[in-house]
Amino acid sequence: MxxxxxxxxxxxxxxxxxxxxxxxxxxxxxxxxxxxxxxxxxxxxxxxxxxxxxxxxxxxxxxxxxxxxxxxxxxxxxxxxxxxxxxxxxxxxxxxxxxxxxxxxxxxxxxxxxxxxxxxxxxxxxxxxxxxxxxxxxxxxxxxxxxxxxxxxxxxxxxxxxxxxxxxxxxxxxxxxxxNPFSSVERFTFVKINGIPKQMTVPHGEEFEIRCSLDKASSIKPLSIKYRCGQEPARLAALGQDVTVLKISGQTKPVNLKVWSGDFSRNVRINPVHRPVLLSLEADVKLPEYTGRAPLKTKVSGKTFNVLEGSRYSFEGKADRELKSAELADSSGKTASLKVKGATFSTDVFNVAFSEKNHIIWKDTNDLKPLHDFEYSVLPEKDQEPFTECPKLPLYSAMLADETLIIQASAEDDYGVSEIGASYSSADPRNEMKIYATGTMKLAKGGPEKTKVDAEFMFCPRLMRIPEQSLVTICSTATDYFPDRKEVLSRQYKIYVLSLQEHAKLLEEELDSIMGKFEDLIWREEENLEKNKNISKLPENEMKKDETGEKISEQKEGEKANSEDLEKLSEKGMKLLEEALRNKEFPAKSIKEWSKMLSTAKELSQKDMKNVEKKLDNALNEDKRREEMEKAVKEQQELLEKLKELMKKMDDSLNNLTMENFVTRLNKEAENERNIASKLGDIMKTSVGMEQNLLPEKIKNDITEQKIKQERIKKAVKNIQDNILGFFSRTRIKKYQDVSEEMEKEKIQNKLEETVGTIARNQTAKGISNTQEIAKKLEKWAKDLGQKGNEKSSSGEGEGEMKPIDPEIMVGLLRLIQQEQELREQTRTLDENKAVLPDYGEKATGLSEKQMGMRKELGDLKEKAAEFQKLAAMMAAAQKAMTDAGAFLFKPQTDQETIAAETEVIELLTSSFQEASEMSGEGGAGMMSLMQMMMQGQGTKPGGFKGSISSNAANTKTGGPDFKGQMSEKKSDRTAGKNAKALPEEYKDAIESYFRRVNSVDRNNNR
Structure with missing residues (x-):
């Protein structure tokens, strides 16, 4: 190319x-x-x-x-x-x-x-x-x-x-x-708004705000911002001074918030979440060493945190979700960060000191805080004294000297009870400064972890050598672990120890009350009889009217009410007789008579009255109305005759009982006069020849004591004299008039007043002569009253009939059965508490002495029953069982073997009583009813048995509403024994409340 x-x-x-x-x-x-x-x-x-x-x-x-x-x-x-x-x-x-x-x-x-x-x-x-x-x-x-x-x-x-x-x-x-399409470079906008996040976690259901501002670098400065939350209408927020606040309503579910202005637009994801909640806040507290306690965890609630002085503490809280941070702020505003791990936070350890308005603030991972901070104040607490009481013991109460009371003691302390005990003292009720005896006892050990300790102890005035007519002050005691703190005493509980004479007088008054109610019942029955007679005499046309049927129905209900009232009266009377068994000076003859009369009353309520009620029920039938009404009237007339006869027997028996009471009281005052004479003789031996102003202090105190006793006798005799005169005014029995006139003629009150002055002047020889003379006169008047003359018994012994058994034997056996039941319960309680009773042996010996004393009483009864060979043999077997039980207690031994021996005694005594009752014939029926009622209480604990002090006697200082209601009910016009001896008013009420709880204890047992 x-x-x-x-x-x-x-x-x-x-x-x-x-x-x-x-x-x-x-x-x-x-x-x-x-x-x-x-x-x-x-x-x-x-x-x-x-x-x-x-x-x-x-x-x-x-x-x-x-x-x-x-x-x-x-x-x-x-x-x-x-x-x-x-x-x-x-x-x-x-x-x-x-x-x-x-x-x-x-x-x-x-x-x-x-x-x-x-x-x-x-x-x-x-x-x-x-x-x-x-x-x-x-x-x-x-x-x-x-x-x-x-x-x-x-x-x-x-x-x-x-x-x-x-x-x-x-x-x-x-x-x-x-x-770099995946970069997080935000798009450039000509409008720049700061403060709007891509997403927000907000409080659930609460309105919230977004504070935003126009950035200084913003090329365009709009006048407002538009925003829309979810499907809500769009809102407009003006940008005043390039700042605005977007207010959004509360949301309950996730939603998108769109904010736009100019070319600025942002979607904010709103996630509503509940605020973080504090599930628990616990304090780890290390108490002072003296408490002996391990560190403890305490839940903190409320606005105050109370903690013992000398402690150290820290807080640990738990929220409902993971936390981001937490802090503690004190009242001065100083804050400290807390340790956070997951959903929990904890504080440092603090020494206890007063501080108020502290705040704990926490924040979750969403930066949400609680609606309100947890506010608290630290309040140091002093270690208070332990609190102790006898919870079931009334402040004022009364009991017999032979009774045994199981007293419950309780002690409480927030930081552990060390020991619980009891103390007692007995004093003259008219002069509490005069102390007869004192004692203390340790009941139970506690422990650092035992914030409450309960214990029981037995209290028996006779076993503790506390005389009758004493005022006993009982306190429970407690100690805790606070260094050098003395023993703490409870409030004082006052117990008046009744004499047998006071107890007998009160029993007489209660029986008198029953007789008054019985008299009211007879009056109501007479009224019912008159109405029934009028109905039975109606013409035939009126007899069959519906109105007549309604009247008969009312009469039937009235008869039913009378029947129930009579049955309750008989049961109440039986309970009083059961109480009378405790008193050896209460006549056995009266117990037998009243038991028979009350049995008869109960039989009338269950048979005769029920028959009248049945006839009235039959009379509701129009065809048989007249015939049944006539039968009802006839049977009701017979019933009334029986009731009136029974009323007459009650009145006679109560008159005899009053006489026995007068005799007992006069003899008691005569005995007191002889005791004064004896004491004056002792004083004369040591003070003869001394001038009164030179007497030793001890002799002066003895003379003052005898003077006070003589003044008491003077008041007691004046009460007896007034009672005798009042009794004569009602009964018109001549011997009471004779004794009353003779007491007035002898000017006994002047003689007693003269004797008071004689003793005060330390003329002991004359004082001895006067007191002996007065004692003789009192004994004479007691003898005059004791002579037969007011007995109105309707029955007597017939020739050729078997000699009836002495009532003293039957009543004595019942008393022994009752005492043995109580002794068995006391033995059980003593055995349960023997580990904590330092005087366990002494108390067991006391129970042994009581058992042997009962054995002697049974021996006396056996001598009276010598002519009844079978009965005497049964009593001898019971005596042998008593000897065995007494020997066990003397060891001391209070286990099941001892309780079995005491149970055998009860069975043998019961068999002896049944034998005596059979020998007594009809006269023993009432006594058998009394025994059956008494045996029903075998399982009751000491302190809850008939006549013992229980929680039912609470508020006895005022007698209590129930008691006052009973005393206000109609009584007969008897006046004998109505004036109590001069005692502080609260103890009169306490003695009266003694019988209120006797009457109510059966209700307590049923509950």
Whole structure:
């Protein structure tokens, strides 16, 4: 190929390569600029998503990469040969036809056929080369694509240049987001608002706010911001001073919040969450060493945290979710960070000191705080004294000297009771400074962890050598573990020890009350009888009226009420007789008489009255009304006769009982006078010849004591004298008039007053003479009253009949059964508490002495029953069992073997009583009823048995509402024994309450 033609083709080739490369560059620039510009424009409208940014990135980069590789490969690596170039040239220079291609082929073909001349070929080539010399092969290149894409490139360049010039930050931001589509670079906006997060965790259901402001770098400053939460209507918030607050209503479920202004737009994900709740707050408290307690955990609730002085403490709290932080702020505002682990936080260890209005604040991982901080104050507590009491013992009460009371003691202390005990003292009730005896006892050990300790102890005045008519003060005691603290005493419980005479007088008054109610019942029964008579006499036409039936029904109910009242009266009377068994000075004959009368009353209520009630019920039938009413009237008349006869017997028996009471009281005061005479004799021996002002202090005190005793006798005799006169006024029995007139004639009160002065002046000889003279007169009057003259018994012994058994034997056996039951319960209690009673042996010995004393009483009864051989033999067997029981107690031994021996005694005594009752015939029926009622109380604990002090005697200082109600009920006009001896008022009420609880103890047992 000629050099000129070859050179022309090579030039064409270079020019074509340049044009194609420029076109590729222009296309690439356009593509990239278009992708970037689209992102730029998109970012102005919204926050272009990452996926779209990635697509735009691919649209801009992938074609460019393709063009680069395509251009390099096709333009530079895979070069066009002369044939290809000649074809391109021929398309433009059509004059050449195919000659240029033929020249290229001839020049490249080294082997020609034989019939082709080389010279002709060379000439043809030269000819074509010459023709081509005038042609510009570069005109064959197509420049339209280059010009088009160059125009687009220029336009894009101008656009981008403008963007760079006018919105350089936006350009840089868009370029960065385009080149790195997965970056977290936020889009550039001309409106910039600060304070709006991408998501928020807010309190559940509570209104919340977003405080936002216009950024200083904001190119555009709008006047307001729009926002919409979920499906709620859009709201507008004005940008005053470039600041505003978006107020959003409470949300209960996740929702999107859209905020926009100008080109600024943001979606905020709102997640409502309940505020963090404090599930528990515990204090780890280390108490002072003296308490002996291990560290303890205490739940803290409320606004105060009370903790013992000298302790150390720390708090540990637990929330309902994981926490981010927690802090403690005191009242001064000083804060301290707390240790946080998961959902728990803990404080440092603090010494106990007063502080108030401390705050614990916690924050969860969502930066939510509780609605209210936990506020508390630390209040150091002093270790208070232990509290001790006898919970079931009334403040004022009374008991017999032979009774044994099981007293419950209780002690409480917040930091452990060390020991519980009891103390007692007995004194003169009119002068509590005069102490007869004192004692203390340790009941039970406690422990650091025992905040309450209960114990029981037995109290028996007789065993403790406490005399009758003494005032006993009992206190429970307690100690705790506080260093050097003295023993703490409970409040004082006062027990008045009744004398047998006081007890008998009260029994008489209670029986008198029963008789008064019995009299009222008879009056009501008479009234019912009159109404029944009137109904039975009605004409036939009125008899069958409905109104008559209603009247009969009312009468039936009235009879039923009377029956129930009579049965209750008999039961109440039996309980009083059971109480009377405790008193050896209460006449056995009266117990037997009253038991028989009360049994009869109960039988009348259960049979005769029920028969009348049944007849009245039958009378409700119109056909048999008159006949049944007549039968009812007849039976009611017979019933009334029996009731009146029973009332007369009660009155006679009560008169005899009153007489016995007068005799006992007069003899008792006579005995007291002789005791004073004996004491004056002792004083005279040591003070003879001394002047009164020179007497030793001890003798002066003895004289004063005897003077006080004489004054008491004077008051007691005055009461007896008034009672005798009052009794005569009611009964008109002559011997009471004689004794009353003789006492007035002898001017006994003046004599007693004179004796008081004589003793006060230490005229001992005259005092002895006076007291002995007064004692003789009192004994004489007691003897006069004791003579027969007011007995109105309707029965007597007949010739040839079996000699009836002495009532003293039957009553004595009942008393022994009752005492043995109580002794058995006391033995059980003593055995249960022997581990904590230091005087266990002494108490067991006391019970042994009591058992042997009962054995002696049984021996006396056996002598009275000597003529009844079988009964005497049974009593002897009971005596032997008593000896065994007494021996066990003396060891001391209070276990099951001893209790079994005491049970055998009860069984043998019961058999003896049953034998005596059978021998007594009808007279023993009432006594058997009394025994059966008494045996029902075998299982009651000491302190709850009939007549013993129980919780029913509470508030005895005022008698209690129940007691006052009983005393206000109608009584008969008996006056004997109604004036108690001069005692402090609260003890009069206490003595009266003694019988109130006797009457109510059965209700307590039933409960």
């Amino acid at each position: 000629p050099e000129s033609l070859s050179s022309q083709l090579r030039g064409f080739q270079r020019k074509l390569r340049a044009i194609e490369s420029a076109t590729a560059v222009a296309i690439a620039f356009c593509i990239m600029a278009a992708a970037f510009t689209f992102l730029y424009i998109s970012d102005r409208a919204w926050d272009t998503p990452v996926i779209l940014r990635f697509i735009l990135f691919l649209c801009g980069i992938v074609p460019v990469i393709y063009l680069v590789f395509y251009t390099i490969y096709h333009v530079f690596m895979k070069r066009r040969d002369f044939k290809t170039l000649s074809i391109l040239v021929q398309k433009h220079h059509k004059r050449l036809g195919d000659s240029l291609l033929g020249v290229v082929e001839l020049s490249e073909n080294n082997e020609l056929s034989e019939n082709v001349s080389k010279e002709l070929c060379s000439a043809a080539i030269a000819n074509i080369a010459e023709r081509s010399r005038s042609m510009d092969f570069c005109e064959a290149i197509n420049r339209r694509a280059l010009r088009r894409f160059m125009a687009w490139s220029l336009a894009m360049a101008v656009l981008i240049t403008c963007i760079v010039i006018f919105t350089k930050p936006a350009f840089s931001n868009a370029l960065s987001r385009w080149l």
